[in-house]
Amino acid sequence: MATTRSRRPRASKLHSQGLAAHIFLIPWWLGLLLVTAIPLFASLYLAFTDYNILSSPEFNGLENFQRMFSDAYFWASVRVTLVYVFVSIPLQLAFALLLALILDRGLRGLAFYRSAFYLPSLLGTSVAIAILWRQIFGDEGLINQALGLFGIHGESWLQNPATALSTLVVLNVWTFGSPMVIFLAGLRQIPEELYEAAKVDGATVVRQFTHITVPLLTPIIFFNLILQTIGAFQAFTQAHVVSGGTGGPANSTLFYTLYIYQQGFANFDMGYASALAWVLMIAVAIVTAIHFILSKYWVFYGDD
Amino acid sequence: MTTATAPIDSTRSSARAHTRRRRSRDLLKHLGLGVFVLLMVYPLVWMAVSAFKPSHLILTQPGLIPQDLTFDNFVQGWNALNRPFSVFLVNSLLVSVGSIVGNLFSCALTAYALARLEFRMRKVYLAVTLASVMLPLHVLVIPQYIFFSQLGMVNTYFPLLIPKFLATDAFFVYLMVQFIRTIPRDLDRAAWIDGSGPFRTFWYLILPLMRPALVTTTIFTFIWTWNDFFVPLIYLTSPKMFTVSVALSSMVDSQSQDGVGMLFAMSLVSLLPVLAFFAFAQKHLIRGIATTGLK
Numbered sequence: 001m002a003t004t005r006s007r008r009p010r011a012s013k014l015h016s017q018g019l020a021a022h023i024f025l026i027p028w029w030l031g032l033l034l035v036t037a038i039p040l041f042a043s044l045y046l047a048f049t050d051y052n053i054l055s056s057p058e059f060n061g062l063e064n065f066q067r068m069f070s071d072a073y074f075w076a077s078v079r080v081t082l083v084y085v086f087v088s089i090p091l092q093l094a095f096a097l098l099l100a101l102i103l104d105r106g107l108r109g110l111a112f113y114r115s116a117f118y119l120p121s122l123l124g125t126s127v128a129i130a131i132l133w134r135q136i137f138g139d140e141g142l143i144n145q146a147l148g149l150f151g152i153h154g155e156s157w158l159q160n161p162a163t164a165l166s167t168l169v170v171l172n173v174w175t176f177g178s179p180m181v182i183f184l185a186g187l188r189q190i191p192e193e194l195y196e197a198a199k200v201d202g203a204t205v206v207r208q209f210t211h212i213t214v215p216l217l218t219p220i221i222f223f224n225l226i227l228q229t230i231g232a233f234q235a236f237t238q239a240h241v242v243s244g245g246t247g248g249p250a251n252s253t254l255f256y257t258l259y260i261y262q263q264g265f266a267n268f269d270m271g272y273a274s275a276l277a278w279v280l281m282i283a284v285a286i287v288t289a290i291h292f293i294l295s296k297y298w299v300f301y302g303d304d
Numbered sequence: 305m306t307t308a309t310a311p312i313d314s315t316r317s318s319a320r321a322h323t324r325r326r327r328s329r330d331l332l333k334h335l336g337l338g339v340f341v342l343l344m345v346y347p348l349v350w351m352a353v354s355a356f357k358p359s360h361l362i363l364t365q366p367g368l369i370p371q372d373l374t375f376d377n378f379v380q381g382w383n384a385l386n387r388p389f390s391v392f393l394v395n396s397l398l399v400s401v402g403s404i405v406g407n408l409f410s411c412a413l414t415a416y417a418l419a420r421l422e423f424r425m426r427k428v429y430l431a432v433t434l435a436s437v438m439l440p441l442h443v444l445v446i447p448q449y450i451f452f453s454q455l456g457m458v459n460t461y462f463p464l465l466i467p468k469f470l471a472t473d474a475f476f477v478y479l480m481v482q483f484i485r486t487i488p489r490d491l492d493r494a495a496w497i498d499g500s501g502p503f504r505t506f507w508y509l510i511l512p513l514m515r516p517a518l519v520t521t522t523i524f525t526f527i528w529t530w531n532d533f534f535v536p537l538i539y540l541t542s543p544k545m546f547t548v549s550v551a552l553s554s555m556v557d558s559q560s561q562d563g564v565g566m567l568f569a570m571s572l573v574s575l576l577p578v579l580a581f582f583a584f585a586q587k588h589l590i591r592g593i594a595t596t597g598l599k
Contacts, residue, residue, distance in 0.1 A: 017421045020502035024417035025429070027410040028477075031470030035448065036436055042447035053450065099340075102333060109334065115586055116341045119348075122582055122589075126531040127549040128571035131556060132351045135362075135564060142350055174344065181590055234440050237533040241553055257534075260442050265538055270446050277443040284440060 046274035053268050064275035074276070076251035077259040080165060084255065085232045088172035093224055095176040100183035101213075114184065118177035129171070130241035134158060137167040158242060161250035168238050168253060179224040186220035187213070215300040222299045226291055233284050236261070256280055355572045359565035378573070381566030384555055385543060389570060392551040396530055397577075399464050399547055403529040404522050406468030407476055411521060412514065414471040415480030416506045420492060430481070437474045441534070449538060463539045468525075476521045483517035484510060516588070523585050527578055548574045 022029075047064060049057035068074045099117060103110055123129050136142040137157035144154040157163045190213065198208050239247060239255040247254030247262070260280070264273030354362040356373050382389045417423075418430050452463040471477055487510065495505045511518075533549040540546055546554065552574055555567060582589065 018423035021421035021423040028414040039444040039447035
């Protein structure tokens with residue numbers, strides 16, 4: 001051991017840097033242990049217990065997981081969350097990509113449009129906007145006022161279990177600005193020469209789009225897809241404010257995280273809530289892994 | 305002569321036709337985009353205008369120009385929760401500023417070590433940091449809550465602030481690592497040769513050069529902390545400790561339909577700091593998300 005180490009010429013410098021590095025990394029180490037790693041394994045342990053914070057946790061094997069199978073609220077929250085993720089993310093990214101393509105390549109006023117479309121992304125997760133959404137889609141809200149102009153009398157979009165979730169989907173689509181900005185940055189990375197060469201070879205605009213723009217943008221599409229999907233699985237504020245914390249009407253806005261919150265912090269059923277949280281984490285990991293596997297078939301990373 | 309000029313003329317006129325086509329196409333684009341911007345921003349404008357209308361008119365009078373301008377909503381809303389709304393604004397400001405200080409301190413230290421210092425398994429550290437970005441908060445929050453409640457820290461700001469001082473917002477670590485890598489290493493070497501160790505190099509050389517990354521971190525930490533609802537909702541139980549988002553949400557629960565006006569007024573107040581940041585720091589914001597994909 002000692003001989004192999006001393007053979008390295010920069011061993012002593014490396015050692016002194018290593019020492020400094022670990023001093024710099026003290027907050028990181030503490031954070032990793034106290035805020036991330038220990039809680040992660042603690043919640044794994046709690047997932048196999050019955051625990052209400054007042055008495056000590058009681059090991060109960062797989063009971064929490066068995067309970068999920070027969071828990072109608074659990075299945076409702078799974079359904080709501082999957083619909084929310086798999087409807088709103090494609091729509092949001094489609095809007096983001098479309099607007100980025102329209103704004104690309106020297107349209108005047110780009111900075112103005114970009115800011116205007118980006119603004120909702122900054123505000124979208126705030127309580128204030130959720131309050132606004134309650135009023136927009138409420139009984140006498142903005143949408144029904146607009147429909148009233150055409151003689152249509154709409155009912156409350158939020159009181160109806162069939163439409164309540166779609167108002168939250170609309171809210172998420174409304175925040176397409178941040179993926180759009182990332183798309184715009186990606187479009188700018190594509191070398192202009194490629195288009196010029198294609199023009200010389202007589203390629204039409206459509207062909208340039210399908211053979212240059214789309215393939216070179218696929219890594220960015222993938223990046224946005226992963227990021228927004230992980231974020232959407234964890235959405236909470238909108239559903240909590242719009243439904244008053246109930247996930248109603250008829251569980252139609254019971255986001256998975258809202259159900260975890262109800263079990264953990266309203267019922268103080270922290271063992272069950274931990275089990276629910278671990279299921280969420282595994283589900284997010286599986287969806288992300290599937291995205292990565294599928295990415296081999298459609299994401300283009302150059303010729304290397 | 306005629307045979308020579310004819311083709312030039314025709315190319316010229318076709319070029320002119322081309323620019324005319326292009327111009328009319330751009331005009332169409334602007335028209336479409338303009339309508340779309342209006343649609344996107346209309347809800348915000350509606351809220352802003354409605355805040356100045358009497359509640360009973362908000363839902364019956366959809367137009368944007370208020371016929372009956374009033375500040376009642378602000379006066380009522382300000383005092384709706386037994387204490388002035390300024391209490392919650394100050395609380396949110398305290399938490400936001402504390403979070404900013406924490407993130408700047410801990411993420412810069414971590415990023416410098418990960419980007420510049422040589423030590424064993426550095427890549428593993430970086431990978432762990434990146435992986436923790438994907439970890440849902442919900443899987444950690446229950447043990448964290450138990451931990452903080454055993455320390456008697458429920459209903460204080462410690463549970464909101466301590467994680468920020470421990471470099472757990474890995475996004476910002478990543479942003480800073482990326483930024484430090486663009487700083488030429490020759491500068492480090494020169495400082496090294498002049499005899500400054502890692503601490504001096506960090507403090508006098510790297511940190512000042514990192515300013516753009518620090519600004520981006522400051523802005524995003526502010527906006528995220530200001531908007532955050534889940535964590536304050538869990539830890540802050542007494543109204544005098546509420547941040548703006550928790551206060552607003554408790555106002556919703558206690559209001560009937562005729563309180564719409566003051567809900568809008570206070571929602572508007574709560575958004576003003578974020579809007580101000582947006583107005584003054586747009587360039588940094590746009591650059592920040594363009595390089596790292598922050599929301």
